[in-house]
Every structure is written in structure tokens, then in C-alpha cells.
Amino acid sequence: MLDQPLPPPAPSLRRTLTGFALGVLGVILLVVLGTWQVERLHWKEGVLRQIDERIHAAPRPPAEIERLARETGDVDYWPVSVTGSFRNEAERYFLSTYQGEPGWNVYVPMDLGGNRFVYVNRGFVPYELKDPARRREGQVTGETTVTGLARNVAAEKPSFLVPANDLKKNQFFWKSLPEMAEGAGLPADATILPFIVDAGEGRAPGGWPVGGTTVIDIPNNHLQYAITWYGLALVLAAMLGYQVLRAWRPGAAKG
Numbered sequence: 632m633l634d635q636p637l638p639p640p641a642p643s644l645r646r647t648l649t650g651f652a653l654g655v656l657g658v659i660l661l662v663v664l665g666t667w668q669v670e671r672l673h674w675k676e677g678v679l680r681q682i683d684e685r686i687h688a689a690p691r692p693p694a695e696i697e698r699l700a701r702e703t704g705d706v707d708y709w710p711v712s713v714t715g716s717f718r719n720e721a722e723r724y725f726l727s728t729y730q731g732e733p734g735w736n737v738y739v740p741m742d743l744g745g746n747r748f749v750y751v752n753r754g755f756v757p758y759e760l761k762d763p764a765r766r767r768e769g770q771v772t773g774e775t776t777v778t779g780l781a782r783n784v785a786a787e788k789p790s791f792l793v794p795a796n797d798l799k800k801n802q803f804f805w806k807s808l809p810e811m812a813e814g815a816g817l818p819a820d821a822t823i824l825p826f827i828v829d830a831g832e833g834r835a836p837g838g839w840p841v842g843g844t845t846v847i848d849i850p851n852n853h854l855q856y857a858i859t860w861y862g863l864a865l866v867l868a869a870m871l872g873y874q875v876l877r878a879w880r881p882g883a884a885k886g
């Protein structure tokens with residue numbers, strides 16, 4: 632009798648154990664997700680602190696921003712002041728919105744002298760004003776100074792969800808300096824600085840483009856997400872605990 636194998640668990644017991652194991656795995660997964668969101672929260676808070684420190688700094692000369700861009704690859708939101716003349720005939724247009732209105736952000740190469748150029752995002756124009764002939768007053772000529780925020784450029788398309796730039800239609804979706812410079816009429820040996828300048832607030836003569844369109848309000852919802860995941864983990868753990876107590880309470884087997 633002692634050598635006989637134990638009978639297999641009843642089907643209902645097997646289902647109970649399987650459900651319990653899956654529930655434990657669910658709790659672990661929810662806790663992992665909550666912890667990941669806490670880590671993201673700390674990271675995002677650091678990013679926001681860095682942005683706040685940068686945007687309140689004094690404007691830097693383009694040579695200093697260029698050095699930072701080449702050394703670190705990150706110059707986002709550093710204030711910068713550039714002086715030169717726009718190559719208005721080489722405008723590039725990025726789909727954008729401003730105060731809920733669809734349109735374009737106008738990017739123009741600025742000649743800094745010495746065969747050096749930097750692209751300036753002069754700001755927003757409504758969809759119907761893409762043609763510069765309809766906003767001639769805003770085609771500033773001669774030497775001008777633009778103070779704004781430096782922005783990083785991209786070495787490759789950020790995501791497969793981002794459309795490819797359409798050079799034939801002069802419609803851009805991501806900041807590729809080689810594509811923006813293609814057909815712009817710049818000297819073949821020109822140096823294009825490895826960052827872009829978002830012009831600060833203010834309107835060009837005639838009202839367009841309007842500067843100051845840089846998006847700085849970065850959402851930070853990681854705390855809410857963490858609370859949600861941890862809360863679900865707590866609820867699931869409580870349900871599992873209740874099931875265990877119910878299964879092991881006196882007289883449960885008779886029920």
C-alpha cells in the first residue's frame with residue numbers, strides 16, 4: 632500500500648493551482664510595470680529640470696553651441712543668438728499647428744559669413760501662406776539677429792511612423808540637414824552647423840512667420856501610471872489572498 636503512487640489532483644484543484652499561479656505572475660508583472668514607471672518618473676523629472684535650467688540661461692554664441700553639438704550631440708533648448716542674412720529662396724516647410732490652426736513652420740538657412748550656415752526655424756505660417764509671394768513683407772533681407780533656442784537635428788528618421796520627407800513637394804516631417812540643404816543653392820563646400828535655431832517670440836514684418844512656437848510643455852504622467860499599476864497589483868493580490876483564505880478555511884473542503 633505504501634508503494635502505490637498518489638492519485639493525481641482532482642481537475643478542480645489543478646484549475647485552482649493554475650489560476651493561482653497565473654494570478655501571482657500577474658501581480659509580479661503589474662509590480663514590474665509600476666516600478667518601471669517610477670524609474671521613468673525620475674528620468675522625466677531630470678529632463679524637465681534640465682530644460683528649465685537651459686531655457687533660463689543667457690544666450691550663447693553659435694560657436695559654443697556648435698562645439699556642444701559636436702561633443703555631446705545634445706544642445707536642445709540652450710538659448711542661442713545668431714547674426715547673418717537669410718537665404719529666403721531656400722525656405723523649407725515642416726507641417727505644424729499653431730493655436731489649433733494647421734500650417735507650416737518655415738526653416739531658412741542663415742548665412743553667418745565665412746561659408747558657414749545655420750538653419751533657423753522662423754516660426755509658423757498658415758497653410759495658405761506657404762507661398763512666400765503671399766507674405767513678402769516677412770522676407771527679411773540684409774543682416775539680422777535671431778535669438779531663440781537651439782534644437783537637435785536627427786541623424787535618421789526617428790520612427791517608421793514618421794513619414795519620409797518629400798523633397799519634391801518641399802514638405803518635411805523630420806529634421807534631416809542633408810535633405811534640407813539639398814537643392815538649397817548653398818556652396819558645395821559650405822559648413823552647415825549641426826543644430827537648428829528656433830526663433831523666439833515675435834512676428835516678422837507683415838505678421839508672418841510668427842516665432843516662439845517651440846514646444847516645451849512636455850507631459851509627465853508617469854506618477855499616475857505607477858499608481859495605476861501598483862493599485863491593480865494590490866487589488867489582484869487581495870483577490871488571490873481571499874481565494875487562499877477561502878480554500879483553507881475550516882470546512883472549505885466540505886463546501
